[in-house]
Amino acid sequence: MSLQNQIKAWLALLLVLGLLLWLLRGIMLPFVLGIGLAYLLNPIVEKLTRIGVHRGPATLMVMLVVVILVAALILTLLPVLVQQAFGLVRNIPGYFQQLQAFLETQVPRLELWLGPQRMQELETGLEQLFTDWIGLLTNVTGQIMQQGMGLISILTVMIVTPVVAVYMLMDWQRMVDGIDSLLPPKHKPEVRALLADMDVAFGGFLRGQGAVLLILAAYYGVSLSLAGLHFGLAIGIIAGLFSFIPYLGSFLGFILSIGVGLVQFWPDPIMISVIVVIYMFGQLFESYFLYPKLVGSSIRLHPVWMMFAIFAFGLLFGIVGVLIAVPLAAISGVLIRWAVSKYKTSPLYLSGEVLGSDSNPAAKDTDAGTSV
Numbered sequence: 001m002s003l004q005n006q007i008k009a010w011l012a013l014l015l016v017l018g019l020l021l022w023l024l025r026g027i028m029l030p031f032v033l034g035i036g037l038a039y040l041l042n043p044i045v046e047k048l049t050r051i052g053v054h055r056g057p058a059t060l061m062v063m064l065v066v067v068i069l070v071a072a073l074i075l076t077l078l079p080v081l082v083q084q085a086f087g088l089v090r091n092i093p094g095y096f097q098q099l100q101a102f103l104e105t106q107v108p109r110l111e112l113w114l115g116p117q118r119m120q121e122l123e124t125g126l127e128q129l130f131t132d133w134i135g136l137l138t139n140v141t142g143q144i145m146q147q148g149m150g151l152i153s154i155l156t157v158m159i160v161t162p163v164v165a166v167y168m169l170m171d172w173q174r175m176v177d178g179i180d181s182l183l184p185p186k187h188k189p190e191v192r193a194l195l196a197d198m199d200v201a202f203g204g205f206l207r208g209q210g211a212v213l214l215i216l217a218a219y220y221g222v223s224l225s226l227a228g229l230h231f232g233l234a235i236g237i238i239a240g241l242f243s244f245i246p247y248l249g250s251f252l253g254f255i256l257s258i259g260v261g262l263v264q265f266w267p268d269p270i271m272i273s274v275i276v277v278i279y280m281f282g283q284l285f286e287s288y289f290l291y292p293k294l295v296g297s298s299i300r301l302h303p304v305w306m307m308f309a310i311f312a313f314g315l316l317f318g319i320v321g322v323l324i325a326v327p328l329a330a331i332s333g334v335l336i337r338w339a340v341s342k343y344k345t346s347p348l349y350l351s352g353e354v355l356g357s358d359s360n361p362a363a364k365d366t367d368a369g370t371s372v
Contacts, residue, residue, distance in 0.1 A: 021317060028320045030157045034164025036323070040206055041066065041165065042172050059169040063162055084234035088256075091231075098263045194338055201330035208295035209244055209326070215290060216240035216282060220253055223278045227271065230260055239279075243286065244326065245310055247303070250286070254279045305329060 021028065041062050048058035168175075183191050217240025224232030239253020257275050265271035309329035313321030343349050 021320075025317045025320050028317075029323075030160035031164055032320055032323055033157065033161045035168055036206060037066075037161060037165040038168035038172065039202070040210070042169060045169055045172075055173070056170060059166055063166055063169070067162060081234060081237060084231045085238075088231040088234050095259055095263050099259050102262060102266060194334070197334045197338070198331050201334050202327050204295055205327050205330055211294045212286065212290045213241055213244055216243050216249070216286060219282055219285070220278070223282075224257060224275070227274050227278065229257060229275065230264055232257075235260070239282075245307060248307075250279060250283050305333075 044062050045055065045058045048061070049055050053061075180188075180192075217237045220236030220239045221233045222236070224236045226232075229235065235253055235256045238256070239249050241249070242252055243249030257279070258272070261272050261275045306326055306329060309325040310322055313325035313328070315321070317324070
């Protein structure tokens with residue numbers, strides 16, 4: 001098969017896989033979560049097998065520990081979190097109205113500072129912002145309920161996900177060996193190196209970014225709760241869990257916290273300052289410690305490309321698309337860097353360099369004469 005036909009075949013295969021994923025997006029969530037969980041837990045199972053534990057018992061032991069930890073977390077944290085989250089969504093329209101009324105009381109001061117024309121533009125913009133946010137929150141809540149994120153769907157995910165993870169963990173090495181046996185012997189070393197780079201990028205996101213999300217969610221949730229902010233736990237966890245989208249998590253949490261804080265604490269500037277300091281420290285902690293230490297350069301993706309991938313896959317595949325967007329973008333980045341490196345060693349690129357250097361012999365002679 002010629003190279004052109006191979007490229008066409010691979011593109012057709014990718015197109016079919018994308019179409020299949022889009023058609024099955026409604027049932028993909030527990031399977032995507034199960035595969036991701038198996039990928040996360042496989043290194044632990046591998047360590048147990050190295051010390052003499054068979055893979056089956058090692059898998060069951062690891063999954064049992066995970067199930068116990070998740071169950072304990074659900075029983076202790078989930079009721080409070082759900083209560084605060086629903087309370088926050090229910091009270092946001094009222095908070096917006098109170099915040100708007102508060103800003104209107106500050107109009108005389110702002111008008112002296114901004115001037116009448118800019119003040120009018122600010123009032124119009126804020127009114128539109130409040131209207132848009134209320135509509136957005138209503139639509140998001142409705143979409144979540146329409147997509148089946150009710151009790152039955154949650155129970156299905158909680159049951160199917162660990163089952164998928166167990167089967168994947170038990171057969172993991174067999175699947176890896178099967179894929180390795182399909183590699184062309186001539187290109188096997190190069191493909192193995194490429195797959196190893198993909199594993200670094202994929203693992204860097206799942207393990208590193210996952211740890212960053214959990215640490216930030218715990219930090220913001222605990223800090224805002226200790227500060228006495230209403231719905232602080234829910235707002236903090238939202239800020240932490242959305243931090244995988246660059247700047248969105250901290251920005252969303254900061255806006256919610258400041259809005260609730262102004263209504264709750266004003267005119268106490270100290271508590272407002274405490275909330276600002278919490279987010280400033282969290283941003284510095286994430287940027288200069290957590291991300292470099294836990295994720296590092298494994299993903300190597302520009303933030304704009306990450307945001308585009310998340311929104312594009314989310315639009316096409318819903319919540320499943322949001323979950324797979326950054327890992328697939330990281331893998332795509334590896335493939336693009338590999339393709340660029342191959343191009344730079346190809347005759348097409350090298351001949352271009354030769355042509356470019358020899359395209360103006362008169363200039364070369366002039367340079368030679370000048371150097372003499």
